Amino acid sequence: MKILIITTEWERYPGDISGIHVRQQVERLREAGLEVDVFPFRGEKNPLNYWQAMRELKKLNLAQYDLIHAHHGQAGIVALAQKIRPVVVTFHGSDLQGIRTSSGQVTLTGYALKAASRWVARRADAIILVAEHLAAQLPRGVTYQVIPAGINLDAFHPMPQAEARRALNLPQGKKLVLFVGDPARTEKRFWLAEKTVSLLPNEFNAQIIVAHGVPPREMPLYMNACDALLVTSSTEGSPNA
Numbered sequence: 001m002k003i004l005i006i007t008t009e010w011e012r013y014p015g016d017i018s019g020i021h022v023r024q025q026v027e028r029l030r031e032a033g034l035e036v037d038v039f040p041f042r043g044e045k046n047p048l049n050y051w052q053a054m055r056e057l058k059k060l061n062l063a064q065y066d067l068i069h070a071h072h073g074q075a076g077i078v079a080l081a082q083k084i085r086p087v088v089v090t091f092h093g094s095d096l097q098g099i100r101t102s103s104g105q106v107t108l109t110g111y112a113l114k115a116a117s118r119w120v121a122r123r124a125d126a127i128i129l130v131a132e133h134l135a136a137q138l139p140r141g142v143t144y145q146v147i148p149a150g151i152n153l154d155a156f157h158p159m160p161q162a163e164a165r166r167a168l169n170l171p172q173g174k175k176l177v178l179f180v181g182d183p184a185r186t187e188k189r190f191w192l193a194e195k196t197v198s199l200l201p202n203e204f205n206a207q208i209i210v211a212h213g214v215p216p217r218e219m220p221l222y223m224n225a226c227d228a229l230l231v232t233s234s235t236e237g238s239p240n241a
Helices: 020-031 047-058 073-079 108-123 132-137 161-168 190-198 216-225
Strands: 002-007 035-040 067-071 087-091 126-129 175-180 206-211
Touching (some): 035 047, 067 073, 073 108, 175 190, 175 216, 190 206, 206 216
Parallel strands (some): 002 035, 002 067, 175 206
């Protein structure tokens, strides 16, 4: 089987971790013996970028693929611009739930994204959700399959905490609370994580540790080095953290 993956989240330069969840799926599919090509584009909330991506897609020899797999609802818009091959769309959360503020309110852009994702869901040949609760955001009557994000147990496994802290140059004598994600993204509510840790009694000697933009190979070290993982998002699909 030969698959074309379309995504708005993909590495832009060596070391960029944008779309690492898509990259890892591509690698696993190739290891399983499937042929996989990737068609990445940057949407950046600009309709012209989507129009240009549709034009570039139609220049490809799409007949060589058995199916097209779009990651995120917005990528599905481009995938559905062609009528040659069936389209599978994986929804990851913010596409169906909408981009939200720290209080959980959907932004204007978020409403547009929700509407576009529902439009895509009605027209795609198959739908994948990363969590069951996202089904409530689908149009009535749309069928779907739930396939949660996987965990690489070769990478993520217990190790001595002191050893992980030494590898990351983190203090040994404190309680470390891990926050995974971009603090600048309002729906992640980093302010709430900070406030939570600040309310701990002084004898806890607690410190918040932010893991954002770090190499994927270091994430197992952060998970083992810290005493707790704090997820304070107003919404999540199926948290990659």
